[in-house]
Amino acid sequence: MKIELNKNKVFFDNGSTKKEIHPFWLRERVDSEEFLDKGTQQRLFDPTFLDSNISIKKANINNNFLEIDFNDGINSKLNIEKLTLEFLNKDTILQTFNKKKWDSNLKNIKNFEFNNDFSESKEMYQLLTSFYEYGFVVIKNVPTNDNFIVKFANSIGSVRRTNFGEHFNVKSKTDPNDLAYTSLQLAPHTDNPYRNPVPCIQLLHCIENEVSGGYSTLVDGFTVTENLKKENPDFYKILTEVKVRFKFTDKEVVLEDWSELIHLDDNRNFKQVRFSPRLDYVPVLEKEKLDLYYKARKKLSELYNSKKYRIEFKLEPKDLLMMDNYRLLHGRTSYEASEGNRFLQGCYIDYDSTEGKLRHLKRKFNF
């Protein structure tokens, strides 16, 4: 990729095509001291106030800099390497991670060990990398005193508070407003599909686990839905098209949001799964379409619930499980509450936390 000049026009050549760069695009990137605050990297001018007929009077390439005199009297010196990074037109950090598909054969997941300097360490960078590859990580030895989960979450980013509070306690109780607060088995599900936006990442911290059951279960929604796409394309298609209503209601709030069970991005690639069959309501569609939808949802549920895709493990006290609520489904096996205490604490954070931290650590360690 390189920049070329021809008669006061600037071109971008990516090796196969050559395109002219709009003069205004260059003008709004003027970054000398009076136009860009060095500390915040924020503009000191508003480009929407500029004359839209910006043109180039003179352009020159000098070493690694593109020197331009614009017709509004501004002279600039733009770093060519910085400009060409922008031509990639994507997030250059997150795009470098590839999701690794996994199923019940997944072995040797790397655990991380908590320490007091964890949040600014290279291990945190590796942890976040692993999180983006597999959709979850387990951190051992995280202190359990004074709702430490909240401190931990805030050391990565910011807790996403919900009507369940800043954090929530998962233990069986009488008169629960969610089945999580019983000792029943919980089938694979995603959390809070009725929120807008759905919390991105769930942290679950084991405080006590004295019972013989109560294993945590995880399923990779990415693997399952990619396999469904190959094996049952009609099922996949309808599940990516029909928006259903998810609803939560208790004495204080009624939450509701609509989404496909498999939500794709603008390029029709995987973005998010929502699955919580106790809470979803499909609209009244034509009978044939609903017929296909119900078959597809049943198949998807069979896959999510099959042993082929599920991993099971027991969280020990001080273990903290961090999982991607847009990619993974989670659940637990049943347990006998009379055997002893089982007490987990949970909270949510959003992707801006982990992504921001990852970019920061990458910058800090020059990876």
Ligand SMILES: [Fe+2]
């Ligand atoms: Fe859950």
